[in-house]
Amino acid sequence: MAGNSPTDGQLKQRLEDLEAIIEALRGGRIDAIVGKDGVALLRLAEVERQLRESEARYRLMFNRNPDGVFAVDPAGRFLEANPACEAIFGYALDELQQKTFLDICAPDQVSDTVAAFERGLRERRYSQFETASVHKDGRRVEVWIAGEPIVSDGRVSSIQCTARDITGRKQVERALQHLNATLEQQVAARTALAEQRAHDLRRLAAELSRAEHNERKRLANLLHDQLQQLLMAVRLQLPVLAEVDPPERERHLAKLDGLLVECLTVSRNLTQELSPPILQMGTLPETIRWLGAWFRERHGLNVTVESENGLPETPEHLRIFLFHAARELLFNVIKHSGRLEARVELAGTGGWLTLQVEDQGANFDAQAVEALVERPEGFGVFNIRERLKALGGRLEIEATPRRGACFRLVIPLRKTSRRTLSRTQPRSPK
Amino acid sequence: MILFVAGCEKYSRQARENLARLCEEELKGNYSVDVVDVLEDFHAATQHNVMLTPTLIVVEPPPRTTILGDLCDTSRLRAALGLD
Numbered sequence: 001m002a003g004n005s006p007t008d009g010q011l012k013q014r015l016e017d018l019e020a021i022i023e024a025l026r027g028g029r030i031d032a033i034v035g036k037d038g039v040a041l042l043r044l045a046e047v048e049r050q051l052r053e054s055e056a057r058y059r060l061m062f063n064r065n066p067d068g069v070f071a072v073d074p075a076g077r078f079l080e081a082n083p084a085c086e087a088i089f090g091y092a093l094d095e096l097q098q099k100t101f102l103d104i105c106a107p108d109q110v111s112d113t114v115a116a117f118e119r120g121l122r123e124r125r126y127s128q129f130e131t132a133s134v135h136k137d138g139r140r141v142e143v144w145i146a147g148e149p150i151v152s153d154g155r156v157s158s159i160q161c162t163a164r165d166i167t168g169r170k171q172v173e174r175a176l177q178h179l180n181a182t183l184e185q186q187v188a189a190r191t192a193l194a195e196q197r198a199h200d201l202r203r204l205a206a207e208l209s210r211a212e213h214n215e216r217k218r219l220a221n222l223l224h225d226q227l228q229q230l231l232m233a234v235r236l237q238l239p240v241l242a243e244v245d246p247p248e249r250e251r252h253l254a255k256l257d258g259l260l261v262e263c264l265t266v267s268r269n270l271t272q273e274l275s276p277p278i279l280q281m282g283t284l285p286e287t288i289r290w291l292g293a294w295f296r297e298r299h300g301l302n303v304t305v306e307s308e309n310g311l312p313e314t315p316e317h318l319r320i321f322l323f324h325a326a327r328e329l330l331f332n333v334i335k336h337s338g339r340l341e342a343r344v345e346l347a348g349t350g351g352w353l354t355l356q357v358e359d360q361g362a363n364f365d366a367q368a369v370e371a372l373v374e375r376p377e378g379f380g381v382f383n384i385r386e387r388l389k390a391l392g393g394r395l396e397i398e399a400t401p402r403r404g405a406c407f408r409l410v411i412p413l414r415k416t417s418r419r420t421l422s423r424t425q426p427r428s429p430k
Numbered sequence: 431m432i433l434f435v436a437g438c439e440k441y442s443r444q445a446r447e448n449l450a451r452l453c454e455e456e457l458k459g460n461y462s463v464d465v466v467d468v469l470e471d472f473h474a475a476t477q478h479n480v481m482l483t484p485t486l487i488v489v490e491p492p493p494r495t496t497i498l499g500d501l502c503d504t505s506r507l508r509a510a511l512g513l514d
Binding site: 017020021023024025027029030031032033034035036038039041043046 | 434481483498499
């Protein structure tokens with residue numbers, strides 16, 4: 001056995017070899033280890049260099065990243081954070097390292113944030129979510145977080161996260177949502193208005209057609225009941241002239257002359273009703289005064305007309321419209337107020353021309369007035385209102401101080417001037 | 431001399447260059463070097479109890495000397511080659 005033992009010299013040599021190996025390993029200037037099964041290359045220096053470069057690149061990206069980059073442990077405690085985190089959260093690194101993410105989380109976001117972190121830990125994969133934090137100065141910061149767990153030896157050692165301040169984007173999103181909602185409301189309102197206008201126009205067209213028919217019927221009755229009866233009487237008298245003696249003939253001729261004068265009167269009245277000459281020649285106050293006088297003479301309605309001095313000249317189409325409107329409203333006074341008293345007032349102030357018809361009737365009955373507006377007859381209050389809308393004006397209905405009804409037609413004027421109110425009596429129609 | 435190297439790895443390459451330069455400058459061609467690439471023949475290394483590369487075994491002049499590393503330590507190499 002003693003023959004197999006190494007000599008002192010051999011032991012010394014082996015010891016020196018081992019020391020040389022240890023020294024070489026420490027010096028690092030070797031590149032492979034040879035074993036009984038093969039060779040293992042050592043590239044420690046290269047690996048170290050690559051690691052140093054990698055670390056430098058990571059630090060550069062970490063420190064210069066405009067997004068917040070931070071790491072938390074599985075309990076949410078901050079381990080490290082780049083300078084951008086200080087801008088987002090308001091806390092310096094040493095302050096963050098005393099906190100967990102939940103410490104700076106907005107209270108209303110804590111439960112969702114906890115759930116997101118737990119999901120990330122459980123699934124161990126990249127995930128992202130939006131939450132909100134409370135800045136050191138107290139303001140709310142909306143943040144987008146992306147995180148990925150770092151798994152080491154089968155356990156999550158940390159979660160590497162990126163944080164981005166999305167407060168501005170959130171504000172824009174909310175503003176857009178509000179704008180969309182407002183836009184939808186406006187579209188709905190405009191659509192409803194357009195539908196209402198279309199409905200009103202259809203109704204207006206139908207009622208204008210009905211009004212025209214009624215007017216034709218009224219004129220036909222007028223011709224049949226008055227003019228045709230008179231002409232028939234003239235025709236029946238004519239054969240008598242040939243049969244009677246001269247003294248009788250004179251009497252018949254006088255009778256025929258009387259019938260023809262009556263025919264002319266009826267014809268003239270009809271002409272005035274259809275289109276009074278004052279409409280072509282007179283001003284608006286003159287036209288309304290003529291109308292008042294006509295109502296007093298023909299229907300016994302006592303109409304008081306008040307007009308400002310110096311009302312602007314009114315276009316013919318507007319004059320005709322206001323004439324027919326006033327006539328319709330005065331007829332309504334006769335039919336509904338119970339008293340033969342009415343007052344018409346013309347004024348032009350503040351850029352608006354107003355024609356007001358009020359009665360002295362019984363108590364103001366809102367339901368009766370509403371029914372009047374909806375009644376599809378004649379020129380109609382409904383038609384007045386629609387025509388006013390088309391002119392850019394409006395119809396106002398209210399109770400008068402004497403508790404009757406007051407209809408005020410308001411039309412925009414291009415020119416306005418200061419005027420005084422004068423009280424005048426209507427003159428007789430001619 | 432036997433120089434054990436691992437292919438063209440960095441220190442093996444430097445060891446070859448350092449040894450060749452010194453030998454050319456000092457021995458003027460009066461030398462013999464066997465270069466063994468352990469990546470091609472690692473058994474030769476184990477036979478000589480070589481565990482790391484680069485390793486230079488100087489047989490002549492005696493005593494047998496082993497130098498590990500890239501042979502950048504010129505004084506030690508010169509001593510092993512009996513040039514001092």
